[in-house]
Amino acid sequence: MAGSHSHKQDEDLKITPPLWLLAELTYKCPLQCPYCSNPVDMAKYSNELSTEDWLRVLREARELGATQLGLSGGEPLTRPDLDIIIKEARDLGFYTNLITSGVGMDEEKIKSFKEAGLDHIQVSFQASSEELNNFIAGTDAFQHKLEMAKLVKKYGYPMVLCFVLHRHNEDQVAEILDLAIALEADYVELATTQYYGWAMHNKEQLLPTREQIERAEKIAHEYQEKMKGKMRIFYVVPDYFEDRPKPCMNGWGNIFLTIAPDGTALPCHSARQLPGMEFPNVRDYSIEHIWYGSSDFNKFRGYGWMKEPCRSCDEKEKDFGGCRCQAYMLTGDPANTDPVCSKSPNHQALLDDVARIESDFLNHVEQKPLVFRNMRKSKELVND
Amino acid sequence: MNTELNNEAVPSISQQFRFQWEEVQKGYVILYPEGMVKLSGSAGEILRRVDGKTSIGSIINDLEQQFDGVDLKDDVYKFFEVAMENGWITLT
Numbered sequence: 001m002a003g004s005h006s007h008k009q010d011e012d013l014k015i016t017p018p019l020w021l022l023a024e025l026t027y028k029c030p031l032q033c034p035y036c037s038n039p040v041d042m043a044k045y046s047n048e049l050s051t052e053d054w055l056r057v058l059r060e061a062r063e064l065g066a067t068q069l070g071l072s073g074g075e076p077l078t079r080p081d082l083d084i085i086i087k088e089a090r091d092l093g094f095y096t097n098l099i100t101s102g103v104g105m106d107e108e109k110i111k112s113f114k115e116a117g118l119d120h121i122q123v124s125f126q127a128s129s130e131e132l133n134n135f136i137a138g139t140d141a142f143q144h145k146l147e148m149a150k151l152v153k154k155y156g157y158p159m160v161l162c163f164v165l166h167r168h169n170e171d172q173v174a175e176i177l178d179l180a181i182a183l184e185a186d187y188v189e190l191a192t193t194q195y196y197g198w199a200m201h202n203k204e205q206l207l208p209t210r211e212q213i214e215r216a217e218k219i220a221h222e223y224q225e226k227m228k229g230k231m232r233i234f235y236v237v238p239d240y241f242e243d244r245p246k247p248c249m250n251g252w253g254n255i256f257l258t259i260a261p262d263g264t265a266l267p268c269h270s271a272r273q274l275p276g277m278e279f280p281n282v283r284d285y286s287i288e289h290i291w292y293g294s295s296d297f298n299k300f301r302g303y304g305w306m307k308e309p310c311r312s313c314d315e316k317e318k319d320f321g322g323c324r325c326q327a328y329m330l331t332g333d334p335a336n337t338d339p340v341c342s343k344s345p346n347h348q349a350l351l352d353d354v355a356r357i358e359s360d361f362l363n364h365v366e367q368k369p370l371v372f373r374n375m376r377k378s379k380e381l382v383n384d
Numbered sequence: 385m386n387t388e389l390n391n392e393a394v395p396s397i398s399q400q401f402r403f404q405w406e407e408v409q410k411g412y413v414i415l416y417p418e419g420m421v422k423l424s425g426s427a428g429e430i431l432r433r434v435d436g437k438t439s440i441g442s443i444i445n446d447l448e449q450q451f452d453g454v455d456l457k458d459d460v461y462k463f464f465e466v467a468m469e470n471g472w473i474t475l476t
């Protein structure tokens with residue numbers, strides 16, 4: 001790389017504050033969702049930050065302007081210091097969002113988090129039916145989740161229910177939304193599986209068919225109409241079925257800052273897999289240095305790093321060339337155009353792959369079994 | 385329960401939303417689950433006066449005094465309509 005060129009590019013770059021802090025408190029989780037976006041090699045990063053480290057991260061990020069805080073994981077409830085973290089976050093003025101599977105939750109916790117100042121709880125469901133839910137989660141969690149959702153409402157939190165959609169539940173969108181209505185959710189996210197981490201590993205068994213997607217979308221729109229003013233429903237068409245990528249993370253290093261359980265700072269939760277990067281750790285550097293000074297955070301900021309066709313494309317301010325991780329996973333080079341874009345020379349290969357997976361599924365070609373997400377499996381995959 | 389926008393109505397910020405000053409952004413914001421709206425200067429000035437006790441009429445008077453007697457009635461009503469639509473405020 002020409003040093004002088006990239007220096008010039010940095011000077012022109014206006015870096016905006018990290019408004020959104022995602023604190024991945026732990027990779028521990030009692031569930032084993034095969035679409036989990038945590039890294040497949042998560043077992044390598046089990047050295048978790050201490051309470052003091054997290055409190056410092058909160059203070060430093062808040063000083064830089066972070067306003068929204070996501071507490072996630074893994075399952076954040078496995079951290080015994082969660083209430084201390086929530087209280088500090090609230091005292092600092094964060095809007096705190098707890099992103100949980102509900103497993104490990106009870107009424108006492110819901111109440112004490114409220115007292116500590118938690119603003120919102122998002123409960124994730126695997127499906128609308130007990131059998132499928134428990135199969136996918138790899139545990140008997142469904143009844144407990146229903147109970148927790150009711151308690152979240154009882155204690156006056158705004159409630160977001162999140163359902164991750166894939167081949168095995170994509171046809172249940174109506175039932176899922178009926179369940180959300182019955183539980184009086186304020187928001188429902190029909191979150192399409194994104195193919196990172198474990199989900200990428202299980203892509204062949206998770207990818208829905210085009211017909212499933214079209215049906216699901218239609219139903220989601222009907223419910224959006226019907227529930228206007230009462231419940232907000234978010235439905236996003238999966239990347240692989242579109243011809244323009246999403247503005248991933250609203251631009252690299254633009255507003256999102258993720259801190260992984262071991263303290264590694266990332267522009268997005270899956271960026272660790274990118275080659276040639278050594279993301280800074282909050283144990284060694286201040287958030288200010290990480291956000292404004294680290295070369296990895298600067299790497300894909302702005303537009304100077306882009307290759308063709310993005311470089312001369314008049315849509316680059318809309319989608320920032322898509323997702324760097326997806327570009328890397330599908331083309332081997334993170335600086336390439338995201339192959340979801342129809343202008344990408346790799347777009348056709350993606351379409352072919354999606355078509356092959358669909359036809360294998362429809363023709364009952366024998367499939368590898370789903371790989372469930374857990375530490376044992378992670379260790380196996382690391383050692384492979 | 386008053387659900388009509390008029391001078392007697394008393395607005396308050398809905399339970400589901402938080403309104404606060406953000407020093408780094410130099411402005412007021414509305415916060416809700418996983419989202420944030422940055423308010424314009426005038427919207428911030430209006431919402432700052434919403435406390436669950438002050439009527440819309442008094443809010444307008446107060447604003448007009450601060451801004452040298454300019455007629456702000458229409459602007460304030462327009463903003464409250466948007467705020468109602470978004471569920472940011474409730475009326476009593």
Ligand code: SF4
Nearest residue numbers: 029031033036074101
């Ligand atoms: S996606 Fe499933 S396995 Fe992964 S962290 Fe969430 S609940 Fe746990």
Ligand code: SF4
Nearest residue numbers: 310313315316321341
């Ligand atoms: S070529 Fe790049 S910038 Fe243009 S639309 Fe496609 S991804 Fe976006």
